Amino acid sequence: MKAKFIVFEGPDRSGKSTQANLLSDYLSQREADVLLTREPGGDDVAERIRRLVLDPAHKVSPMAELLLYEASRAQHTQQKIIPALEAGKTVICERYTMSSCAYQGYGRGIDMDIINKLNDIATLNLKPDLTLVLLMSDKYFTERGEYLFSDRLEREDEAFRHKMRKGYREIAAKTANAVIIDADKPVAEIHKTVLRELSNYAILDGE
Numbered sequence: 001m002k003a004k005f006i007v008f009e010g011p012d013r014s015g016k017s018t019q020a021n022l023l024s025d026y027l028s029q030r031e032a033d034v035l036l037t038r039e040p041g042g043d044d045v046a047e048r049i050r051r052l053v054l055d056p057a058h059k060v061s062p063m064a065e066l067l068l069y070e071a072s073r074a075q076h077t078q079q080k081i082i083p084a085l086e087a088g089k090t091v092i093c094e095r096y097t098m099s100s101c102a103y104q105g106y107g108r109g110i111d112m113d114i115i116n117k118l119n120d121i122a123t124l125n126l127k128p129d130l131t132l133v134l135l136m137s138d139k140y141f142t143e144r145g146e147y148l149f150s151d152r153l154e155r156e157d158e159a160f161r162h163k164m165r166k167g168y169r170e171i172a173a174k175t176a177n178a179v180i181i182d183a184d185k186p187v188a189e190i191h192k193t194v195l196r197e198l199s200n201y202a203i204l205d206g207e
């Protein structure tokens with residue numbers, strides 16, 4: 001298996017971490033050299049920026065929010081993802097450029113051309129080989145996991161979450177190498193679908 005860049009996307013609590021971990025374990029067992037990461041990815045600078053954005057004590061304007069996320073993304077992509085790919089690792093990342101299109105574009109109404117441009121600048125144009133977009137019905141939002149109002153973005157209401165799902169659906173349809181996965185399904189079934197998509201995209205040999 002060649003070094004590939006695989007991204008999990010989707011609204012809050014849609015199962016990204018669950019599936020990213022399962023895929024990482026699966027690939028590691030097949031002796032792939034895997035880096036499992038998520039924005040902001042443990043990078044100190046990127047983490048601090050992210051903490052600033054998510055702190056409920058701050059009122060962050062939509063454009064400031066976008067620029068802070070892009071700064072964090074630039075740091076994480078350039079310090080962590082690109083070096084790993086260059087070292088031959090397969091990178092699995094939770095959240096990437098599509099999150100800004102959904103949250104700052106559809107959610108906050110910032111012009112998508114601006115977001116796309118900033119995404120390209122922040123990532124040095126690095127595009128995923130496959131983006132797996134997990135979309136679940138809203139009824140699972142409160143059922144899954146602890147309903148902790150942990151940060152500012154999670155406090156958004158149902159209408160906002162509806163906008164997010166619509167956004168992700170429309171963005172995924174326009175994005176190369178992106179697929180939507182029904183995240184209402186059980187964990188094991190979604191994992192199988194993920195593996196099937198990796199085969200479809202020639203990331204896994206079909207076995």
Ligand SMILES: Nc1ncnc2c1ncn2[C@@H]1O[C@H](COP(=O)(O)OP(=O)(O)OP(=O)(O)O)[C@@H](O)[C@H]1O
Nearest residue numbers: 011012013014015016017018144145183185186187
């Ligand atoms: N397919 C599923 N069916 C039922 N519960 C699930 C499923 N996938 C994940 N969960 C549960 O839902 C919760 C959220 O899952 P997870 O943390 O993987 O989502 P996430 O997309 O990474 O969330 P966040 O956006 O907060 O990082 C967890 O408690 C997890 O165990």
Ligand SMILES: [Mg+2]
Nearest residue numbers: 016017018094
């Ligand atoms: Mg997660």
